[in-house]
Amino acid sequence: MSKLKANCVWNKHSFLLGTFIALSNFSFAQSPPIPPPDTSGARQAGQNNGFADGAREAAERAGPEGEREGRERGYNEGYQRCYDDQAKRNYDIGYADGFQYGENRGATDGERQGRSEGDRRGESEGHSDGLNRADRDADAAATPPGRRQGIDEANQTDARERGYRDGLVAGEQRARRTAIEVDYPKGRKDYRDSRFAEPIENQDEFDLSVLQPLNWEKEFYKNFKIKTAKDFINRFAFASPDYRHSNPNGNYSTPEENSAYSDGYRSGYDSGFSSNYSGIYDRAYHHAFQMGSSQGCHVAQNQDFSSHRRRGYDSGESDGYSRGYQPAYDRAYRWAYDSAFRSASDSAYRSSYDDYYRSHYESARRDAYESQVRALYNAGHQQGDAEKFAEKYPLFAKEEYARGVADETTDFTQRPVRMLEAEISESIVNGLMEPLEKLRFKVQLRNFANHEINPKDISLTMTASNGVIIALPQTHLTQNLKVKSFSKIKNALEFSIPESLVNKSSTVNITATYMGREIGVKQLQFNGKYLTVMTFAEKPQLLEGMPTEIIFKVKNQSTIAETGALNLSLKIPSTAVEVITGESSLTSLKASGEGLAKFKILARTSGMTLNLPLVLSSLQGTRRVGLLDSTSEVPVVNDYRITLMQSPSSLKNKGVSRLTYTLKNISSRLVFKGLQLKVKVLGANSANFSVIGPQPQLLSPMEKGQAINFVVPVLSKNANSGGTVELEVREDGKLVVIHHAKF
Amino acid sequence: MKNSEFQNYILALLLFLFSACVPAEYKGSYRDGRTGATLELKGTSATFTSADGKSRKASKSPLKFKELLKAEEGIFMRESPVNKELLEIFWVRPDSRTLKEQESLVWFNAEVIHLRLRKDLRDKAQELTLLHSMSGQVTLDRTTELVQIGWAPSPSLYTMRRVQD
Numbered sequence: 001m002s003k004l005k006a007n008c009v010w011n012k013h014s015f016l017l018g019t020f021i022a023l024s025n026f027s028f029a030q031s032p033p034i035p036p037p038d039t040s041g042a043r044q045a046g047q048n049n050g051f052a053d054g055a056r057e058a059a060e061r062a063g064p065e066g067e068r069e070g071r072e073r074g075y076n077e078g079y080q081r082c083y084d085d086q087a088k089r090n091y092d093i094g095y096a097d098g099f100q101y102g103e104n105r106g107a108t109d110g111e112r113q114g115r116s117e118g119d120r121r122g123e124s125e126g127h128s129d130g131l132n133r134a135d136r137d138a139d140a141a142a143t144p145p146g147r148r149q150g151i152d153e154a155n156q157t158d159a160r161e162r163g164y165r166d167g168l169v170a171g172e173q174r175a176r177r178t179a180i181e182v183d184y185p186k187g188r189k190d191y192r193d194s195r196f197a198e199p200i201e202n203q204d205e206f207d208l209s210v211l212q213p214l215n216w217e218k219e220f221y222k223n224f225k226i227k228t229a230k231d232f233i234n235r236f237a238f239a240s241p242d243y244r245h246s247n248p249n250g251n252y253s254t255p256e257e258n259s260a261y262s263d264g265y266r267s268g269y270d271s272g273f274s275s276n277y278s279g280i281y282d283r284a285y286h287h288a289f290q291m292g293s294s295q296g297c298h299v300a301q302n303q304d305f306s307s308h309r310r311r312g313y314d315s316g317e318s319d320g321y322s323r324g325y326q327p328a329y330d331r332a333y334r335w336a337y338d339s340a341f342r343s344a345s346d347s348a349y350r351s352s353y354d355d356y357y358r359s360h361y362e363s364a365r366r367d368a369y370e371s372q373v374r375a376l377y378n379a380g381h382q383q384g385d386a387e388k389f390a391e392k393y394p395l396f397a398k399e400e401y402a403r404g405v406a407d408e409t410t411d412f413t414q415r416p417v418r419m420l421e422a423e424i425s426e427s428i429v430n431g432l433m434e435p436l437e438k439l440r441f442k443v444q445l446r447n448f449a450n451h452e453i454n455p456k457d458i459s460l461t462m463t464a465s466n467g468v469i470i471a472l473p474q475t476h477l478t479q480n481l482k483v484k485s486f487s488k489i490k491n492a493l494e495f496s497i498p499e500s501l502v503n504k505s506s507t508v509n510i511t512a513t514y515m516g517r518e519i520g521v522k523q524l525q526f527n528g529k530y531l532t533v534m535t536f537a538e539k540p541q542l543l544e545g546m547p548t549e550i551i552f553k554v555k556n557q558s559t560i561a562e563t564g565a566l567n568l569s570l571k572i573p574s575t576a577v578e579v580i581t582g583e584s585s586l587t588s589l590k591a592s593g594e595g596l597a598k599f600k601i602l603a604r605t606s607g608m609t610l611n612l613p614l615v616l617s618s619l620q621g622t623r624r625v626g627l628l629d630s631t632s633e634v635p636v637v638n639d640y641r642i643t644l645m646q647s648p649s650s651l652k653n654k655g656v657s658r659l660t661y662t663l664k665n666i667s668s669r670l671v672f673k674g675l676q677l678k679v680k681v682l683g684a685n686s687a688n689f690s691v692i693g694p695q696p697q698l699l700s701p702m703e704k705g706q707a708i709n710f711v712v713p714v715l716s717k718n719a720n721s722g723g724t725v726e727l728e729v730r731e732d733g734k735l736v737v738i739h740h741a742k743f
Numbered sequence: 744m745k746n747s748e749f750q751n752y753i754l755a756l757l758l759f760l761f762s763a764c765v766p767a768e769y770k771g772s773y774r775d776g777r778t779g780a781t782l783e784l785k786g787t788s789a790t791f792t793s794a795d796g797k798s799r800k801a802s803k804s805p806l807k808f809k810e811l812l813k814a815e816e817g818i819f820m821r822e823s824p825v826n827k828e829l830l831e832i833f834w835v836r837p838d839s840r841t842l843k844e845q846e847s848l849v850w851f852n853a854e855v856i857h858l859r860l861r862k863d864l865r866d867k868a869q870e871l872t873l874l875h876s877m878s879g880q881v882t883l884d885r886t887t888e889l890v891q892i893g894w895a896p897s898p899s900l901y902t903m904r905r906v907q908d
Contacts (some may be wrong), residue, residue: 139756179806290810335747504787656846658846658847658886671859672857672872672874672898672900673874674893674895674898675893676893676895676896676898689826692845692846692848693845693846693848693850693882694843694850694880697850697880697882697891697893698879698880698882698891698892698893698894698895699891699892699893700831700833700891700892700893703825703826703829704825706823706824706825709887709889709890710882710884710888710891711848711884711887711889713845713846713847713848715846730896732896732897733896733897734896740783
């Protein structure tokens, strides 16, 4: 049993080392043969020598640097912690002493100040109470007799007669005003109605489609924007070598080989340094931190803490004073206040009552007088106004009605044509005003004249809210308006909306004129819409390296069935996502009907959530009839997440690169499911690479939340322009994630 | 470091190291009722008899990294890195003919028996799950001393119930 325990000890130790020691002791067991004209050998030799020198610098620097920084930070931490503890202890002692002293002092001061303040306030408030009571009692006694006297005095004045005279003047003014406001417009309206009631002798309809179109495509694309993807780049920072042992002493016969040697040496130096530095640094740092912490604590405990004790005393004294002061103050205040209040109140009542009585009597008399005078005047004014209005209004009404008829007659002579209605007409008749669809006006005109109207005399003009594209802002009629005619004018003017105004309110105004005189204005509001509207059919989720179906619901917003094929195109301007199937089509959609468009995409990132910019277009022929341009937060939900711990760019160089991956179990609970890993290099240069080690590499199961590191050496047979290294992970045979890293 | 802190450190280290051994609550005999496979765990040995009647016995002390490098048979143990109360046990029976080494990686095929044992049991364990694969694999990295023991998909799983103390 003792032997077993001893072995357990060794085994645990071994495991700890295996878990925590960083990459170290690189060696390259085999160097490829060096053909004389080839620089690859020189580069490889440079890498080997550089790696050793870089590791030497790391071994030399990491220990002292870790120890120095660990000791310094540990000292600071220990010093601060112990200093804070000791300071608090001294503060607490001082606080207790100060509190007791302050409490006694507070009680004495409270008694004295409470008595003084209670006496002063009782006297003051008692006086106010006496005045208030005297005022209230005097008001009740003086007001009734005062009012009676005021009314009697008002009844003796000529207020009623003055009101009657003023009412006669006001009645005549009101009669004139009423006639202007009611009878004048009535005269105009009656004449106008009579003209509209006349029989229509001619009906006509004609088309004004004489448009010269604008450059539609240019206007369209001017308003079209696509958001760019965000970059998802993980960087890992390392300590930097200072190249103190840099000695690239390659001595080759050609400049190319010497240059290759130098490049390889530099790359190897960096790799050797970074592979060895952090592990040595961490161990030295942690040890020195503990030592520094203890030392810092000892120094802190020997500091002078008297200022903290004084501060505690001051604070305790203040708190104790507050505790003792208030109860003593309250008791003394109440006793003194009550004594002073009553006598002060009675004295003030007696001395002020008579003055209050006189004041209230006069006030009541004055108010009653003014009120009674006003009532008498109003009664007289109302009588005079009514009498004069009844006398004058019939005459004024007749005059104003006749004036209204005359003015309207003149107006019909000057403006014999009127625009009755205006509405927007579509060039694609489906109940939708689509972006870039040619939109025009349908206008109704009536000619009231006994003569034909020259078409050049009638103009139609339009204006619109911001963004509306006006292709033809003004036009005139193309043929005469017949005598007493009603004409429907089709396809007048022309405008459209850009895609930026889809689902927004737009306004257009049309004005008709006859010989420059306005004969009608209409304002129309509408919302532009695509033929189709597209939304996510279900909340999308992505998988890294594995195709996922993303489904959109496509709805026909029009009032008619769309029998032509709809082609849908999905574009995602992001390097974090790869679109596998970006095209889809729907054969037909009923009026207000829906269909589903399916695409396949995969994530090329291991982030938890992607901000996914996407542009989904639906096309009918070459016409865009729907657009979804948005950015959505989409989760990446693989059970496992892969991180490549360093840049794989060294794969461009000839030689072996050790790729260190971290694999983390994010959400799988399958504890007995082993993992199978396959690594390969993709791209045109794939034959140039050879993965070293078992394929697949088999790993033990991971619990949820667990992360493991593993190393995959990859041999680059020759220097190359780059490619993509792919790591595929399966859980008990089932594919769970594919990770790509470009180099 | 003060004396008391040093003593606490040594005590914690000893407790940590001893905790790597098979917990006593698991010692005893187990049987899978469905297949008849059996497992016997003793103080210094373990015996597993698979459903086909073939027995394997391990009586050596736990394997070290250096022994794994030589493809020696035995039991490799470690704590779960996310649950210190969980002990992962890998009983490795290497096929030494498959031993390969390249660029500091050493790997070979092996028969693998895998158990996960709790160290915080207060009573004797009544049941445990045993995984058995004839298509296992051990991968070792000389540089980092990382140990990876895995197996091909669909290994045999046994639900072992205690049959006697």
